[in-house]
């Protein structure tokens with residue numbers, strides 16, 4: 001909710017700095033006033049402010065609707081305190097023609113252009129030594145032209161700083177890239193207080209209330225809100241689209257329909273840009289900026305419901321249009337374009353993942369590719385079968401090498417493992433027990449009457465809770481502690 005702040009003016013109070021506010025008219029800026037409240041992001045704001053203080057080009061990258069523009073504006077507002085010669089917002093989103101970027105920036109800065117004179121030259125002369133911060137917003141569709149202009153200006157204007165937002169980095173010298181993460185979402189099993197404290201749920205609640213459809217504060221509704229935010233990957237724009245639907249359906253029904261999210265989330269603000277009015281438009285914007293080969297790769301990657309490694313990606317993606325040797329390069333490009341998430345596991349092999357919204361969208365695109373869709377799914381099944389066989393073989397060997405456990409000899413180890421066990425749910429303990437006996441996921445699924453997907457989910461939880469990096473390590477631990 002907007003708050004009105006009054007600043008007294010009197011003799012002796014002149015040492016007060018001007019108030020930091022986007023709507024304070026005296027300051028040299030053109031930042032658009034925000035009509036909705038800003039939620040959370042304290043840690044991200046601190047990091048970006050520090051980056052901007054230490055670098056003349058910072059790019060906020062991230063998935064569509066992740067909140068790059070809003071974060072950029074919030075940082076810029078904090079800098080519009082008179083310490084600089086101005087903080088200027090250049091909205092590049094509506095530009096269809098990359099050659100108009102220079103003119104757009106000139107217009108924002110009030111620089112008069114003369115016919116026949118190159119625009120960058122006029123900009124360099126006008127900016128000179130002034131201490132300006134320019135926010136170049138939404139560069140992804142005019143990336144090359146943007147990178148060239150930014151490079152030219154930064155080289156010739158020593159006190160100019162640029163803060164860019166883009167789904168992909170500009171890729172020029174001196175650029176510091178900050179990946180804007182999704183909003184923090186509640187964890188599986190969090191209590192109502194923790195769910196309500198998470199950023200994503202706070203945004204959903206705020207926007208639902210703003211639509212005149214406040215969420216009931218009871219435990220059940222809170223749990224549903226938490227699950228909705230998690231399934232929407234904590235992406236602010238998607239959460240806002242979901243909140244808009246709460247005007248016409250209860251939260252439980254919204255949750256039940258999230259598998260059809262593209263048909264469901266279509267009611268964005270009329271004031272928003274067209275690409276932010278529906279979930280499909282948000283994704284189309286990114287899809288349209290991909291090369292043909294990147295589209296094939298992204299569509300085929302949608303067969304992975306969870307994370308995947310490079311070898312799995314190569315096995316599934318390689319096809320007539322994309323040779324196996326090029327998969328890594330395309331995967332890297334998709335990570336740069338914020339469509340694939342890369343999780344550096346440190347010592348273990350890297351893992352990749354598609355956000356659920358991206359996966360569902362890409363699966364739709366794969367379906368539309370006809371026979372290629374079947375080929376990708378068959379390649380995925382084959383890869384999984386080969387992977388299971390290899391994993392089971394390795395596991396048996398490792399268990400044999402570990403020797404048949406007698407009893408847990410070390411009481412301290414026994415106490416530690418008993419304590420570790422308490423963090424697992426009874427179902428997770430059952431799954432770990434069967435893993436330690438050398439069963440594959442499909443055998444565990446059959447034995448416990450679960451889907452393979454559910455077994456996979458339990459295993460991921462076990463890995464996370466007990467910090468295992470491989471199935472073999474989990475199994476060997478189960479054997480050692482006498483679980484199996």
Ligand SMILES: Nc1ncnc2c1ncn2[C@@H]1O[C@H](COP(=O)(O)OP(=O)(O)OP(=O)(O)O)[C@@H](O)[C@H]1O
Pocket residue numbers: 036037038039040041062063064065066067068069070071138165167203236237240275276
């Ligand atoms: N921290 C936040 N608090 C409140 N609302 C937010 C926050 N972050 C983002 N939003 C809202 O979510 C929506 C999407 O945010 P924003 O436009 O900043 O995303 P973006 O990453 O720039 O999207 P795009 O990739 O389409 O440019 C906007 O309506 C914005 O106001």
Ligand SMILES: [Mg+2]
Pocket residue numbers: 068069070137138165
């Ligand atoms: Mg944006």
